[in-house]
Amino acid sequence: MKGVTLMSDKYYDITIIGGGPVGVFAAAYAKMRQAKVQVIESLDQLGGQVAALFPAKKIYDIPGYPVITGTDLVKNLVDQAEQFNPEFYLAETVQQIHQENKFFKLITSKRTTFTKAIIIATGVGAFQPRRLNLPEASQFENNQLRYFIKDPNEFSGKDLIIAGGGDSAVDWALDLMPKAKSLHIVHRRNKFRALESNVAKLKETDAVIETPFLIDKITPSDQQRIKVTLKEVRGTQQKEIEADYLLVNYGIVSNNKYLKNWNLAVQHGLISVNSEMETAIPGIYAIGDVTNYNGKLNLIAAGFGEAPIAVNNALLELYPDRRQPMHSTQLVKALPKSEHFN
Incomplete structure (x- = not known):
């Protein structure tokens, strides 16, 4: 500089x-x-x-x-x-x-x-970013698990999971959706906290909205990917999603x-x-x-x-x-x- x-x-x-x-x-x-x-x-x-x-x-x-x-x-x-x-x-x-x-x-x-x-x-x-509160999270940080985005093009053609329900998480999803191969957005409530017009835009995309779910566990998958286990809030349903990257935006x-x-x-x-x-x-x-x-x-x-x-x-x-x-x-x-x- x-x-x-x-x-x-x-x-x-x-x-x-x-x-x-x-x-x-x-x-x-x-x-x-x-x-x-x-x-x-x-x-x-x-x-x-x-x-x-x-x-x-x-x-x-x-x-x-x-x-x-x-x-x-x-x-x-x-x-x-x-x-x-x-x-x-x-x-x-x-x-x-x-x-x-x-x-x-x-x-x-x-x-x-x-x-x-x-x-x-x-x-x-x-x-600092509010981190994912799982004991195994640290081993994935700066690799498959990210807390901020420096270059959106890094995620082009990738399978993505975004965790968060605020403005920044929804902004990430809207920005990355056209570039990504697939995108899931996970939030613990049925209603997002982001700007209503942006939530409406998100629902018009091919993003898969996973609500109300929490991230319960993350484990390594084949080919340097990550497997994310979701648990339903106040329910018993569970899901497993594999992705190239998990992007967590829980605020700071x-x-x-x-x-x-x-x-x-x-x-x-x-x-x-x-x-x-x-x-x-x-x-x-x-x-x-x-x-x-x-x-x-x-x-x-x-x-x-x-x-x-x-x-x-x-x-x-x-x-x-x-x-x-x-x-x-x-x-x-x-x-x-x-x-x-x-």
Whole structure:
């Protein structure tokens, strides 16, 4: 990734903690404002939950895109940011934050760095997929058993079983059904929790809907396949299905416990902010799903709007004499030629 650079100076105007969609856009906008910016991301890739868990999911509420996949959204955001060369530090976690004079001292898992302002964009926090609760499941993970989809084409011409009844599980089924040789979707209730229109679309496909069933056992089958035993909920019926892959989408398990180590006022894992997106600690701002305020919406689009508010207010505090921004075209024209996109 061309935007990942070596640290040349440990002092920054703004440090963005979290490299999900909202954090990456905040970095791009802060660089438009000619701030010295770094992004610290705990995962080994940018894009947060969208990239790690739901890259194939189709997103319909991003302005300017009738529909876009998680993978394409993250790619576009990274391409946009890399026009302005922010510094991205991946597979690195912020462990401690201390205020020292006019700077915040950040102690991470890899280094110590200093910043004048902080924007927290950590989303739901540390997360992992909710795993299949069977003792034998671990031996199949990353092979026949998957918890997320990176490349939908990998499953072309394959027999698939999808477990789950929410929006993401149904999205997976709709996306993979045209590619798959066969597809069964297993849910423990007769009624899916996904968007009604998508459930209706699913029922119009050749997908076999297995409800109400639970996965009772998984065993290896011939030719590197997997055999899945289903058990009827509150019943005695059992089924066995063989497939190339079992794709489990039971949601995610997440926490923001690390926020307490940063001495922030946190309630139910969320940070309260004011209309300027500032937390209870002056100089520390928060945006995206980690925030809480009256009327808050947990939408990527809402986070995109919060990012410039946080950046502009942070820079206003740091540089009160600096002219406030007008339009993006004026911002880009003001950048040195070396930072323009050619």
